[in-house]
Amino acid sequence: MAVASYFYPPLAPYACDSRTSRGRLVAEPASPTRTEFHRDRDRIVHATAFRRLKHKTQVFVSPEGDHYRTRLTHTIEVAQIARSLARALGLDEDLAETLALAHDLGHTPFGHTGEDALDEVMRPYGGFDHNAQSLRIVTRLERRYAGFDGLNLSWETLEGLVKHNGPLLSADGTPGERYRDRGIPVAILEYDALQPLDLATHASAEAQAAAIADDIAYDAADIDDGLRAGLFTLDDLGDAVPLARQFLDEIRARHPALEKPREINELTRRVITRLVEDVITEAGRAIAEVAPTSADDIRRCGRTLVQFSPAIRAYDDGIKAFLFANVYRHPRVVPVRREAAGVVRDLFAAYFEHPSAMPPQWSAGVDLLDEPRRARRAADYIAGMTDRYALDEHRRLFATTPDLR
Template sequence: MEFDIKQLGFGTDARAPWAADPWSSRGRLVAEPASPTRSEFQRDRDRIIHTTAFRRLKHKTQVFVAHEGDHYRTRLTHTIEVAQIARALARALKLDEDLAEGVALVHDFGHTPFGHTGEDALADLMADAGGFDHNAQSLRIVTKLEQRYAEFDGLNLSWETLEGLVKHNGPLIVEGGKPVPEPITHYNRCHDLWLESHSSLEAQVAAIADDIAYNTHDIDDGLRSGLITLDMLEELPLISRLMSQVRQRYPKLEEPRLIHEIMRRQITEMVEDVIGVAQANILAIKPASADEVRHAGRTMAHFSDEFVAADRHIKTFLYTHLYRHPDVMRVRAAATRIVQDLFAAFMAEPSAMGEKHRHVGIEDLPETMRARKVRDYLAGMTDTYAIAAHRRLFDHTPELR
């Protein structure tokens, strides 16, 4: 039986004029027939979930290495949490929830093993070969490195999803700004993503959802680890106020429930703050289309001044007490050594990267191009795979605990 989901009016009345319209997408690099059952953004979301890169997030570190405990967040659990918050924001603002979710689900694809430690190490190693940027690497994964489909490399995602991926933190071409990473400029030559404009509101809510998720959940993981205590959180005005509210209402609440009640209230207050700010910006700018959002000249989904200050306090607190804690720094040093050792080994002997790399002439490439091949391979590793590879190639592998 033939049918067209648009005839059902699915979602068309729910989206506001400023939302991205999946039925009027700017299309894909390689043209494909439309699906009779799913919108373009639903198809993107589904393709993202079924990738190898998505599955690998399960074994990539958020803050702590995976084998320190099963209850700490990984890149995968963090990504799912970001997607949930992004959908909630999108629904409140009458945006396309599938696009917001898709951008949230793909936003961490390019992260290396060992979290930001691996990214910093790889950026240093690639300093003379184009550097390393996890957003640019995410784009490479979904446009080149995932090789699953018969007719194209990558996932052939829609323009709107790719735009949201590379610009969810704002325009990339700005006066006095950083140079645009080469993988993004290379792709942009054949598929212009409007690097000088802001992104859709769907991508903007995915970006702020990322901040909300890791601010809250890194505190939660820090408390689980014992590196942060509830008493230490008293120096954060927002968290202190929430702790007082919970303790006043539930004076005998045991600590695990107390922590959860604080975290859920933190997420709620931050989400509601963003909704209020975005609604005020929409009323002030009155965008009649998603393109008017892109050309508004500023981000429309962001924190109020009060919560910008709270966000800054939380980030400072986390850097001081968690990310730079001596125990974490010791693990970071060990993880950095693993990345450095593997990079050097693969540069010297590309065949060590496995059968796929034995007969493609990598060793004959100029050093810069060889380094980029090694970058792609190393960035795709999970924590567990990187540790296993190091143990296979070296006599001693640092302990990450």
């Protein structure tokens, strides 16, 4: 039975159309009630790795209250913004949402601190990259289905997951800027050998929408969490970022006696609105200039089309510079990050030297693996941990464990 026509909303000619998907690595019968991208989204939502995002730190500010973001709440916010952008640009909303929901699956416990620490200990064995880890999760590590490992997602979802930040290879076949010094992660190259993902081209417009949605959500969320944690004040932000000052002046002129929590919310919602509207306008202009007639025209046009205008890009850069100095390098945060990194390094050393310390499903057969594969097994196990579980494991294996607050 074919999927009913009402499941396919009108799309722009340059959008990805699930009816012409390049398919899945393992062929499956079509669903009678869902499009291919709708089906991908559902598989991600039901994945074990997705559920674990609930207890993974977003940006490492100790979650002393219930209102700070986790990887899961951040992911939901990214999905909402990605879907809004897709609707405005005539793209496939399910694919944009799918990519947003999947984009952080490969993140470690303890936010970027955990990723940096795991990358450090894995340097002799190929390093650690959260995008490559997301691909490993959806193609190998999730084990829910009888017929295959991973989630057997569509080509368009895998392509967008790997390339949402741009091509991985230059036109001459050498690694692009992101991987120039270290090479393309092995996990990506191994999968690309099975099902080529066109690593030298850009990703679809839907993937680009998910990527810029991540930027927008980060800016608003880190401002919100940093303010509520008392790491900086509204006026600190306004003094450093002119557009933030403009927003604050507007809020205070209209609501002069507004209590602080509402003032923070008014600021962050203006940030999201301004950035989303800017992307829609700028992407519409860029798409009209290129005049693509297919999703492949987007991939091969040689530049990212779904992006900020130059003025808002400068604002975004200013926000990130401010947050780097006032959140990620805040004196209250740095010691906690240092201790969290130590937890990850300790766990890796323990599991690498004594694989039997891992559960049977992870330690089985490790004795038959060479060093790089044994290290990757330990990294896979650690990367999947929640913050809470990583600390519990550290307490089990070591005499003392830091109190990350």
